Amino acid sequence: MPKLSYREASLAAVQQSMRSDPAVWCVGEDLGRGGVFGQYKGLREEFGEARISDAPISEAAIMGAALGAAMMGTRPIVEMRFSDFALCATDELVNQIAKARFMFGGQSRAPMVIRKPMGLWRSSAAQHSQSLESWYAHIPGLVVACPGTPQDNYSMLKAAIACDDPVVYLEHKGIWDIEGDVDFSEEFEFGKARIRRAGSDVTIVSWSNTANIAVEAADTLTEKGVSAEVVDLRSLWPWDKTAVLTSVAKTGHLVVAHESVAVAGFGAEVIATVAEKAGHTLKGPVRRLGAPRSLVSYAPNLEDQLRVTSEMIVTAAQDTLEKAS
Amino acid sequence: MPKLSYREASLAAVQQSMRSDPAVWCVGEDLGRGGVFGQYKGLREEFGEARISDAPISEAAIMGAALGAAMMGTRPIVEMRFSDFALCATDELVNQIAKARFMFGGQSRAPMVIRKPMGLWRSSAAQHSQSLESWYAHIPGLVVACPGTPQDNYSMLKAAIACDDPVVYLEHKGIWDIEGDVDFSEEFEFGKARIRRAGSDVTIVSWSNTANIAVEAADTLTEKGVSAEVVDLRSLWPWDKTAVLTSVAKTGHLVVAHESVAVAGFGAEVIATVAEKAGHTLKGPVRRLGAPRSLVSYAPNLEDQLRVTSEMIVTAAQDTLEKAS
Amino acid sequence: MTSAGHNYERGRSLLQMMERIRAFEEQACLAAERDKLVLGAIHPSIGQEAVAAGIMHNLSKEDILLSTHRGHGHTLAKGASSLAMMRELLGREGGCCGGKGGSMHIADFSVGMLGANGVVGANITIAAGAAHAIRLLGDNRIVVDIFGDGAVNRGPFLEGINWAVVFKLPILFVCEDNQYSATTKTKTMTGGDGAAARAASLGMRSTVVDGNDVEAIADTMTDIAARLRDGGPPEFLHAKTYRRMGHTSFDPAAYRPEGEAVEEEKKNDPIERQRAILRAVGMTEDDIQLLHQNAQKEMIDILQKAAGTPFPASDTAFIDVQDIGSPAVEAY
Amino acid sequence: MTSAGHNYERGRSLLQMMERIRAFEEQACLAAERDKLVLGAIHPSIGQEAVAAGIMHNLSKEDILLSTHRGHGHTLAKGASSLAMMRELLGREGGCCGGKGGSMHIADFSVGMLGANGVVGANITIAAGAAHAIRLLGDNRIVVDIFGDGAVNRGPFLEGINWAVVFKLPILFVCEDNQYSATTKTKTMTGGDGAAARAASLGMRSTVVDGNDVEAIADTMTDIAARLRDGGPPEFLHAKTYRRMGHTSFDPAAYRPEGEAVEEEKKNDPIERQRAILRAVGMTEDDIQLLHQNAQKEMIDILQKAAGTPFPASDTAFIDVQDIGSPAVEAY
Ligand SMILES: Cc1ncc(C[n+]2csc(CCOP(=O)(O)OP(=O)(O)O)c2C)c(N)n1
Ligand SMILES: Cc1ncc(C[n+]2csc(CCOP(=O)(O)OP(=O)(O)O)c2C)c(N)n1
Ligand SMILES: [Mg+2]
Numbered sequence A, B: 001m002p003k004l005s006y007r008e009a010s011l012a013a014v015q016q017s018m019r020s021d022p023a024v025w026c027v028g029e030d031l032g033r034g035g036v037f038g039q040y041k042g043l044r045e046e047f048g049e050a051r052i053s054d055a056p057i058s059e060a061a062i063m064g065a066a067l068g069a070a071m072m073g074t075r076p077i078v079e080m081r082f083s084d085f086a087l088c089a090t091d092e093l094v095n096q097i098a099k100a101r102f103m104f105g106g107q108s109r110a111p112m113v114i115r116k117p118m119g120l121w122r123s124s125a126a127q128h129s130q131s132l133e134s135w136y137a138h139i140p141g142l143v144v145a146c147p148g149t150p151q152d153n154y155s156m157l158k159a160a161i162a163c164d165d166p167v168v169y170l171e172h173k174g175i176w177d178i179e180g181d182v183d184f185s186e187e188f189e190f191g192k193a194r195i196r197r198a199g200s201d202v203t204i205v206s207w208s209n210t211a212n213i214a215v216e217a218a219d220t221l222t223e224k225g226v227s228a229e230v231v232d233l234r235s236l237w238p239w240d241k242t243a244v245l246t247s248v249a250k251t252g253h254l255v256v257a258h259e260s261v262a263v264a265g266f267g268a269e270v271i272a273t274v275a276e277k278a279g280h281t282l283k284g285p286v287r288r289l290g291a292p293r294s295l296v297s298y299a300p301n302l303e304d305q306l307r308v309t310s311e312m313i314v315t316a317a318q319d320t321l322e323k324a325s
Numbered sequence C, D: 001m002t003s004a005g006h007n008y009e010r011g012r013s014l015l016q017m018m019e020r021i022r023a024f025e026e027q028a029c030l031a032a033e034r035d036k037l038v039l040g041a042i043h044p045s046i047g048q049e050a051v052a053a054g055i056m057h058n059l060s061k062e063d064i065l066l067s068t069h070r071g072h073g074h075t076l077a078k079g080a081s082s083l084a085m086m087r088e089l090l091g092r093e094g095g096c097c098g099g100k101g102g103s104m105h106i107a108d109f110s111v112g113m114l115g116a117n118g119v120v121g122a123n124i125t126i127a128a129g130a131a132h133a134i135r136l137l138g139d140n141r142i143v144v145d146i147f148g149d150g151a152v153n154r155g156p157f158l159e160g161i162n163w164a165v166v167f168k169l170p171i172l173f174v175c176e177d178n179q180y181s182a183t184t185k186t187k188t189m190t191g192g193d194g195a196a197a198r199a200a201s202l203g204m205r206s207t208v209v210d211g212n213d214v215e216a217i218a219d220t221m222t223d224i225a226a227r228l229r230d231g232g233p234p235e236f237l238h239a240k241t242y243r244r245m246g247h248t249s250f251d252p253a254a255y256r257p258e259g260e261a262v263e264e265e266k267k268n269d270p271i272e273r274q275r276a277i278l279r280a281v282g283m284t285e286d287d288i289q290l291l292h293q294n295a296q297k298e299m300i301d302i303l304q305k306a307a308g309t310p311f312p313a314s315d316t317a318f319i320d321v322q323d324i325g326s327p328a329v330e331a332y
């Protein structure tokens, strides 16, 4: 089993998919030179200019053209560089791509992957640091993926490329370099969470890089004698309600943690769902961790104030356990 | 007290604000002929071309230019026609307007009102029917308003125009013609809900046109011997947690109802907040009503399947009461 | 067009198509106003039929078309069934989009019509992408994308046209210029010399044609289509015509200068102009009337049929959203 | 520029400003690479200083400027404090944006600099709006908006320029063309004749100037500013220069043709070119060196001061988001 970085895992997924399916192609700014994070490195050499296509700085055209090309039977992988710039193509994504199949009564399909690196990344400030996964989860027609590990960035990206629905694929740009074993034979099924740590006292639900931080927190909790279960949702639509409800049924305690803004974030969806379906089984108050409804600063000490840390997760878990009724 | 339509109430608010503050001006497509819903009718005649300005079909420029003009000390009212088209200006709203003050360390401000008529409106299909209020509630820097009555469309619009922060102002395009008494002296404070019906058995939280439907439901419930309290949030950021928590403390039962898609909708935020802060005080399961995660159809019978009706609210309220523990 | 070089069969068939489009939209307007059967907005192209007929005459069903909110004529001319279209306008079963799209999203993929669009200008980048796929797939279809004069002020106009030029795609962009953007005279909100000049500055060969002269449009399009099929670079066509009705069938268009529409109809009705050309080369009054009446009959007929068709089955509301995470499986 | 018509004082001051910009950015790069004090990306404009110096020479502090991610030079030339700017790059207290914006969002409203922007092309519509406000307010300030060659492929380029033309706004748009968009040669992704041709098609008077000739830029700008202050329509300036470093200070720019950057530096360094002009009209080597050394000294100094400044007070993280619903009051 090779040890790959999160970046390399995604490269392998794209490369393998392009080898086996000639309809797959990639388009985005600077792809010919490997992409802004090097996540397309070497692909131009293997697949040529047409299939690893550069693009003008025209996010709306990249997104819109990918839709047209998808409706014609090709399978574009769209690179948005920073998820923030994808906002320049919101009409294309939300009004066009997400609706193309339904609006035309099922005559067309839009099989495509929209890669949007998101998240905090070393002093990038307010226009280069956002995480808007809850936006996409709210839009019918879209599948939403948030891989947090090299293995998942391999398996999930392969599944996204093979998917016949448009997939908003949100890599976390802070973890391109993290490494891990990658089993090329592991297949991902959308809507299936991964239990990153099994446990029985408290359930911690998370995704993307925050799931890694939650694992750290669980390790700390273990040292303190608390057995925490970390549920990494991996895809937010569809999302694994069963895994969450099963875990909560066992633990009776729920902490949800994510990097994005808490208000109207996807954590609210998880908590609301648990409250609706299993509110009476909870033994302590639910705890939600997310960024305050504030903007990301450039200065590192200010930027840090928006981070959800492992310590915060530990405290939240202890808190709900202490308040057990 | 004059009886005004929701449309006329907004007209009065804009007219009065423009009379008292020469910095206020309006810009959008077709405004010179009164706007697409007649909500600017007569203003060109009173205030002239410069202050009731037409615009090219350039949503990005309308939004971006309004920001530039706001940073220079004017107070633009931006008309987006259908909230769906505002998606063509998402970078301008989210990356620019919402961040202009913070990013520059408080050197600038962006006092402006972005009017975006939202909601279902007679067979308008998937690109002309969306309600994305939860998106804007998720974005730091924005104030979010969802008036549901003529009185509120007067008082809230006046408050929005007077506000020094950018306000996303979501009128519901299905109710331009509803009428009601409007007290010009009533002032609105952001973050203050209105108790549309007082009650003691169950709390129904809603906003925009769904609050009107909730009032109908409350009337039906009264006939059935159930006393429902309808909390119309009116603004979603800030929102009136106190009113909701106070009501829930009294009733012990919560139903949240809105027209937009339930998944990752603002209803989840309301429920999550109640679960976090007062989950243990609930006497029955919370109930959430919103559109299924599906797209809006043109055919009226298909379109109707996405509606939250008064009957559904009644049933949900009865359901949580029946399951009281 | 002199009778010397005139292709009578083509001329007649162009007239016939214009008659069908006109009749379809007249019935659609009646369905909306008289019968209250069309609930959403419809945007008639009455007076603009020459563009649809002239351009589509040179396309096969394999070629690709994208259009706007004002796309009935284009869709019909591309070969879609008038009955399926009318059913769509009435939101009925068997509508070409299953009743889900309505007038603004009319589409018939079986004849290469990949959709009207409710967002002004949004079709431009999508069409460029369709042409991009043709390049990738390596066949010799061509793409035509039609939009209005108002769309030239939207960003995607620049981005989509630049895209087509950069990737040398087999596509023709057509600005169907009816001089109005909803209630606004487009000229008042448009800098410079307009659509063709903008396209030329982006590196595109741009042609201007009389948008009410169906023969001229068909001729121009014959040449353009040949160049595109030969692997030529993308092109642009600016066709100036006039919007005779309001923006939607509900709009009385009271904002227009007095008499403008009447004057335009008198001088520039594309159907009358084509009749005159055909009369001059010997078409009989009877034949002229026959085309007219056949078109009327077809469209009265299909309106009646459409009105008698049931609404779509309720459970279709939740299909074709997506396979993975479908609302038919879990609404939320 | 012959010595006959040459304004020595202006020439010297243009050189001085270029020296200051160069020295500022050299120190900023050292702060980033050598000292690891700049954590985010910085985009140096080394080799492009003539545009900033030449244009800003004709503006007062009351005039308005908007810029891009590569905006240090523009901001400095508009009159911002080098120390406040360096503090901002280091994310420190007293930075011109309080440490919240960093290099990509550098701004100094007190000198009319309304912000760099991290989104390519986004400043174009905002700048048009600033000029729109000037029209509404009725004063005679002017606006300059600067963007790169890559920005001409974004929709807001069309929308913002059309806007300025339609509303006849007092604004100059400047395309500072350094030939690259990140790792891409812009020409390969740009249809037609580029920036000036596009602006002209939108109805704008467009001028092309040698972007490495600070005297020519200052001359051209003198004329343009006069026309704009006289109430003239908006204008466009295309200044071709060259990006001597990588896209960011971290980028070795290995994708460029061998020798291209060296060649450009040899032929077209704007500072060397201006020195040559000034030497020809009698500037002494001592004076030339003095300007250079003063600039070096100033910037070494401010880097040291900035490095010694504390980070911003923690509680500023939650202020200036919004008054109503401020996170300082309730985070969520
Ligand atoms: C992005 C966007 N903005 C605004 C609208 C509302 N709208 C619909 S049609 C129209 C006028 C379009 O004018 P034009 O492009 O000339 O087409 P025409 O209606 O004349 O055929 C407008 C403003 C829209 N649908 N999409
Ligand atoms: C909308 C958007 N797309 C992509 C980027 C990433 N990006 C930052 S700078 C840049 C290149 C810009 O080139 P140009 O406009 O020529 O300016 P230059 O960097 O050469 O000064 C790109 C692609 C961005 N910031 N914004
Ligand atoms: Mg038009």
Ligand SMILES: [Mg+2]
Binding pocket: D148, D149, D150, D176, D177, D178, D179, D180, D181, D182, D186
């Ligand atoms: Mg450049």
